[in-house]
Amino acid sequence: MTNAQDWHRKRSYSPEELDLAKAALADIRAGIEVQKALRRHPLPEGRGFLAKHTLVAAYRELVDTGEWSADGEVLARIRMKPVRTLSGVTTITVLTKPFPCPGECIFCPTEADMPQSYLPDEPGARRGLENEFDPYRQVSSRLKALSEVGHPTDKIELLILGGSWSAYPRDYREWFVRRCFEALNGENPADDHAAAHLSDAQQRNETGKHRCVGLTLETRPDFITRDELIFDRALGATKLQIGIQSLDDRVLALNRRGHSAAQAIEAARLIRAAGFKLVAHWMPNLLGASPESDRADFVRLWEPGSIQSDELKIYPCQLLRSAELYRYWERGEYQPYSEAELITLLADIKPDVPRYCRINRVIRDIPSPNVVEGNRNTSLRQDVALELIRRGTACVCIRCREVRRGKVEIDKLRLNDLVYHTKSTEEHFLTFDTPDDKLAGFLRLSLPRGGNLLRLADLEDAAIIREVHVYGQSIEVGADLPGAAQHAGLGSRLLVEAERITRANGFARLAVISAVGTRQYYAARGFEHGALYMVKPVVSAEA
Ligand code: SF4
Numbered sequence: 102m103t104n105a106q107d108w109h110r111k112r113s114y115s116p117e118e119l120d121l122a123k124a125a126l127a128d129i130r131a132g133i134e135v136q137k138a139l140r141r142h143p144l145p146e147g148r149g150f151l152a153k154h155t156l157v158a159a160y161r162e163l164v165d166t167g168e169w170s171a172d173g174e175v176l177a178r179i180r181m182k183p184v185r186t187l188s189g190v191t192t193i194t195v196l197t198k199p200f201p202c203p204g205e206c207i208f209c210p211t212e213a214d215m216p217q218s219y220l221p222d223e224p225g226a227r228r229g230l231e232n233e234f235d236p237y238r239q240v241s242s243r244l245k246a247l248s249e250v251g252h253p254t255d256k257i258e259l260l261i262l263g264g265s266w267s268a269y270p271r272d273y274r275e276w277f278v279r280r281c282f283e284a285l286n287g288e289n290p291a292d293d294h295a296a297a298h299l300s301d302a303q304q305r306n307e308t309g310k311h312r313c314v315g316l317t318l319e320t321r322p323d324f325i326t327r328d329e330l331i332f333d334r335a336l337g338a339t340k341l342q343i344g345i346q347s348l349d350d351r352v353l354a355l356n357r358r359g360h361s362a363a364q365a366i367e368a369a370r371l372i373r374a375a376g377f378k379l380v381a382h383w384m385p386n387l388l389g390a391s392p393e394s395d396r397a398d399f400v401r402l403w404e405p406g407s408i409q410s411d412e413l414k415i416y417p418c419q420l421l422r423s424a425e426l427y428r429y430w431e432r433g434e435y436q437p438y439s440e441a442e443l444i445t446l447l448a449d450i451k452p453d454v455p456r457y458c459r460i461n462r463v464i465r466d467i468p469s470p471n472v473v474e475g476n477r478n479t480s481l482r483q484d485v486a487l488e489l490i491r492r493g494t495a496c497v498c499i500r501c502r503e504v505r506r507g508k509v510e511i512d513k514l515r516l517n518d519l520v521y522h523t524k525s526t527e528e529h530f531l532t533f534d535t536p537d538d539k540l541a542g543f544l545r546l547s548l549p550r551g552g553n554l555l556r557l558a559d560l561e562d563a564a565i566i567r568e569v570h571v572y573g574q575s576i577e578v579g580a581d582l583p584g585a586a587q588h589a590g591l592g593s594r595l596l597v598e599a600e601r602i603t604r605a606n607g608f609a610r611l612a613v614i615s616a617v618g619t620r621q622y623y624a625a626r627g628f629e630h631g632a633l634y635m636v637k638p639v640v641s642a643e644a
């Protein structure tokens with residue numbers, strides 16, 4: 102049986118199963134614990150118990166037929182994998198088609214029929230392949246699968262991966278993003294007109310059922326130019342991921358990265374000046390590196406005027422047969438770190454991460470059979486966490502401090518402002534923290550020092566909000582979850598504080614890099630559409 106057949110078999114329910122599920126749901130709504138409710142309504146003839154996804158299907162039917170009104174608390178309890186949406190937004194990853202990358206990095210796998218650097222059995226990549234890298238099909242099938250297991254899909258962060266985005270022709274990129282938006286808008290799949298405009302699809306998404314609240318693109322530092330940033334912004338991008346890999350020019354050259362550390366630092370400066378959120382990929386264990394040199398390299402990332410990214414993906418170099426590095430290993434010129442060495446290294450460096458950064462990954466999710474030698478443990482993060490506890494140290498990155506399932510007591514939150522300096526900006530990382538130092542929400546405000554670096558009209562004499570993020574379970578429209586942070590107006594309070602700081606620093610305007618699906622949110626708070634950003638005049642106290 103293929104995966105797809107298996108999926109359909111699992112997802113078609115008999116009337117008998119749905120009736121049992123409805124009875125169980127009534128118990129759950131009355132306060133009975135989910136597993137207990139399932140056991141109270143067993144399948145006949147000793148066939149065991151209902152699966153949780155049956156409850157979600159029955160819940161949908163009850164709400165669709167109007168028998169029940171939406172009940173966020175019940176839905177949260179029967180949802181299968183709540184962690185995926187804990188940050189309030191659901192991520193959908195889509196892959197671009199295979200296309201030659203101008204890079205020649207020796208660690209990068211090259212597989213037939215796959216975009217450069219992806220393996221056919223990596224989870225996200227496999228879905229791309231199954232949908233022949235068609236953007237519409239990738240987005241719509243993911244939306245369907247997510248809603249079938251009960252995830253809210255009203256707020257979507259799109260993550261476009263595959264090779265180097267900037268190397269694809271512009272018309273392909275524009276088409277790709279337009280089709281993603283059309284899928285989010287639920288438009289007819291056959292309606293792929295060459296004359297259709299991206300901006301129309303974006304406009305429809307502003308009020309659509311599945312709003313794009315973030316769009317991330319992935320590229321190389323040497324592609325980052327003013328022109329490229331303007332193009333990405335017009336597509337609706339809000340976050341850029343770039344491969345830094347190392348800040349050691351010797352290591353970069355040995356691995357044939359094709360760019361220098363200075364180019365990576367300049368790319369970070371331009372990305373920040375354009376108000377994007379910056380995600381850096383950093384790769385320990387490259388050819389020519391050692392645990393000692395990696396430790397020193399990691400510290401360099403955070404020096405004032407260096408990369409200072411908002412998020413970081415640590416991808417320890419993995420030895421893959423289809424990468425050129427494999428030949429070096431065969432000749433005895435390269436040796437991957439062992440699992441123990443890697444855990445020690447990661448536990449050494451994590452406490453050095455500044456509070457404004459989020460470490461998204463400490464290892465790439467490569468299925469272990471592909472790894473020739475070295476670490477195969479893809480749940481390294483938990484082992485590193487245990488090692489930190491053993492040492493009595495801690496990581497204070499955003500991910501480690503995010504409010505998770507716990508309820509937030511709004512009155513006890515403290516507003517903090519962490520100020521740090523980059524090459525061309527003064528950054529204010531405004532946070533709402535709980536008494537036990539958990540993070541309920543944050544805002545990134547960038548005050549340009551030295552003028553409008555990119556000469557963009559919207560950003561003239563403007564401070565820039567690069568990100569607003571409030572935690573708590575993502576809530577469906579019409580449902581409510583008591584105590585969840587998203588409903589307490591934390592976002593608005595952060596905006597007011599950002600406006601105050603902007604005014605106090607003598608800027609005339611406040612700009613925000615809004616995603617297409619958050620434009621209405623900002624419009625309701627006094628921001629107006631500029632060419633690429635939403636902008637609000639800020640009247641100074643003396644005026
Ligand atoms: S730039 Fe990225 S995709 Fe291209 S070869 Fe290097 S690692 Fe691979």
Ligand SMILES: [Zn+2]
Pocket residue numbers: 460496497498499500501502
């Ligand atoms: Zn952390």
